[in-house]
Amino acid sequence: MAKLKEDYFMPKILWADDEIDQLQSHIIFLEKKGFEITPVANGDDAVSMISSEPFDIVYLDEQMPGMGGIETLEKIKSIQPSLPVVMITKSEEESIMEDAIGGKISDYLIKPVNPNQILLTTKRLLERSRIQTEKSAQTYLKQFNELSSRIHPGTHWKEWIDIYKELTNWQIDLGSGDEGLIQVLDDQFQQANKEFGRFVNQEYKDWVKKDEGRPLLSQEIFKKYVNPHLEKGEKVMFFLIDCMRYDQWLVFEPFLSNYFSIDTDFYYSILPTATPYSRNAIFSGLYPSDIERMYPELWQQGQDESSLNRHEEELLRKQLERDGIDIKFKYEKILNAEAGRKVADKIGSYAQSKLAAFVFNFVDTLVHSRSDSDVIKELAPDVSAFRSVTEAWFQHSSLLQMFKGLAKENVTLIITTDHGSVRALRDTKVYGDKDTATNLRYKYGRNLKADESDAVVFMDDPEQYRLPKVGAVNNYIIAREDYYFVYPTNYHKYQNRYRDTFQHGGASMEEMILPVATLTPK
Numbered sequence: 001m002a003k004l005k006e007d008y009f010m011p012k013i014l015w016a017d018d019e020i021d022q023l024q025s026h027i028i029f030l031e032k033k034g035f036e037i038t039p040v041a042n043g044d045d046a047v048s049m050i051s052s053e054p055f056d057i058v059y060l061d062e063q064m065p066g067m068g069g070i071e072t073l074e075k076i077k078s079i080q081p082s083l084p085v086v087m088i089t090k091s092e093e094e095s096i097m098e099d100a101i102g103g104k105i106s107d108y109l110i111k112p113v114n115p116n117q118i119l120l121t122t123k124r125l126l127e128r129s130r131i132q133t134e135k136s137a138q139t140y141l142k143q144f145n146e147l148s149s150r151i152h153p154g155t156h157w158k159e160w161i162d163i164y165k166e167l168t169n170w171q172i173d174l175g176s177g178d179e180g181l182i183q184v185l186d187d188q189f190q191q192a193n194k195e196f197g198r199f200v201n202q203e204y205k206d207w208v209k210k211d212e213g214r215p216l217l218s219q220e221i222f223k224k225y226v227n228p229h230l231e232k233g234e235k236v237m238f239f240l241i242d243c244m245r246y247d248q249w250l251v252f253e254p255f256l257s258n259y260f261s262i263d264t265d266f267y268y269s270i271l272p273t274a275t276p277y278s279r280n281a282i283f284s285g286l287y288p289s290d291i292e293r294m295y296p297e298l299w300q301q302g303q304d305e306s307s308l309n310r311h312e313e314e315l316l317r318k319q320l321e322r323d324g325i326d327i328k329f330k331y332e333k334i335l336n337a338e339a340g341r342k343v344a345d346k347i348g349s350y351a352q353s354k355l356a357a358f359v360f361n362f363v364d365t366l367v368h369s370r371s372d373s374d375v376i377k378e379l380a381p382d383v384s385a386f387r388s389v390t391e392a393w394f395q396h397s398s399l400l401q402m403f404k405g406l407a408k409e410n411v412t413l414i415i416t417t418d419h420g421s422v423r424a425l426r427d428t429k430v431y432g433d434k435d436t437a438t439n440l441r442y443k444y445g446r447n448l449k450a451d452e453s454d455a456v457v458f459m460d461d462p463e464q465y466r467l468p469k470v471g472a473v474n475n476y477i478i479a480r481e482d483y484y485f486v487y488p489t490n491y492h493k494y495q496n497r498y499r500d501t502f503q504h505g506g507a508s509m510e511e512m513i514l515p516v517a518t519l520t521p522k
Helices: 020-032 043-052 069-079 094-102 115-149 157-174 179-207 218-231 246-255 275-284 288-294 312-322 337-345 362-372 374-379 383-395 398-406 491-498
Strands: 012-016 036-040 057-061 085-089 107-110 236-241 260-268 329-334 355-360 412-416 422-424 426-431 442-445 456-459 475-479 483-486 501-503 513-521
Touching: 012 020, 012 043, 020 036, 020 115, 036 043, 043 057, 043 069, 057 069, 057 115, 069 085, 107 115, 115 157, 115 179, 157 179, 157 246, 157 260, 157 383, 157 513, 179 456, 218 236, 218 260, 218 275, 218 312, 218 412, 218 513, 236 398, 246 260, 246 383, 246 513, 275 288, 275 312, 312 329, 312 355, 329 337, 337 398, 362 374, 362 383, 362 501, 374 383, 383 398, 426 491, 475 483, 483 491
Parallel strands: 012 036, 012 057, 057 085, 085 107, 236 355, 236 412, 329 355, 426 483
Antiparallel strands: 260 513, 412 513, 422 501, 442 475, 456 475
16 A cells, blocks of 8 residues: 655555546645546546556545445455445435445445545545554564464464464565564464474374374365265365465455354364375375375375376375265366466356365465576565465455355365475585485485475374385475575575475475365355
8 A cells, every 4th residue: 555645655546436526626726735636527538547547545436426335335246355445425325324334345435526535535545554554563562472382392272373373464464564563473473383393293104093182184174064065065165276375364264254154273284295295195194105005006206296186186196086985076276367267267067066065276386486497586585475466366356256156056075285385495415316306395215305404294104104115215394484495406496496485295284284274155
């Protein structure tokens, strides 16, 4: 949002009124106060301007020929849901007040309006964001010590979920505000991930050996969240958004809350937090070592990641058979925009199935594209900006269109992810032979080691961690915190290439603590 005049930015106002020519004195008054006014005479032009230019606030005449104010409002909100809109009306009708209370409009004014009314309303709405940010900053600083006191070696896995949720919410609430305060929060997040890495290093081996006293893990997602609905004869649409972090889910959620009742829970991804392991575990209902043992033809380690996820549909079929659920289901993997549009156009037909499972790959694609593209890295230089890019995509995506279409059906939606990602900022040298896996956040091979032992989770016996031990592989190493692995050969070249990229496969809160949401149409 543009800042006020004293910060040398001109807030941009879009004013739509079929009698806009008669409001020139108002426009001149506001321009002298430091505002940039774009006048339009009808709703179509207003919607067109919103689609092509950024604005800080919209003034909208309720009664305009052609597309009226209410219809224009709906189209504006479909493009920019958070954009403040002030309705200007001839009478204080109950419906206008209801829209104001419901949040569709930020305020309303009764005609005739004078320039000072517009000025005060604009300042109040634009300043509200600054006031809310300042209030959030004060609250965070008051709670800083209490939150820090909960981060210690004895923190329970349930408490880690709460800590991660709170830190993530503070990231969003504080936004791109005071740089000093953002640095304090980043430091606290880093300290939490440091302790979380130690916690995982200590506890994870026990988690995969037992069924109780541990968090829900990847292979239990269907049993916990999908099967109970199927057993009651309900229809389920399962969506796995590859590489979606909790903060990204939080910015997706408001676009869905008008259509669904949403209950968000959490689970822990297995290690490595990478597609061949975590996603295969979800669809198979098994740990990776069990997949390799029971269905060796569906697990072929040593290939590239995409080839290791060719069998999700078959793995899901076998999981349902083992659980005694005899149904036909549909499965779709959506890898590009065209495939997404095709599925969105016929989403109603999928809703007729007892179960439909969808894998949506855009967020993961964006993560990898940022690593390779200077343009995307420029658009998303940090976590906050990266979150905004994913929000902008979701707002116009075929995935959102699918969700809106399913809101009209008698179905339950389960939305989750297989792993998150972390911004990799620190490197550690890793040593292994030529057959060592090339992944940046996890590696498997023979006698692997890293320079900094505190930067990794060592898995010296894969079978003890429910991981396949194929061929010469005798250990795995998993990066903790925000580390990434670099070989000593051409060290500086790869250190610079991969620093400040988003990666997955490691043991961080962002990669392991994942949302799983149950949505029911309103």
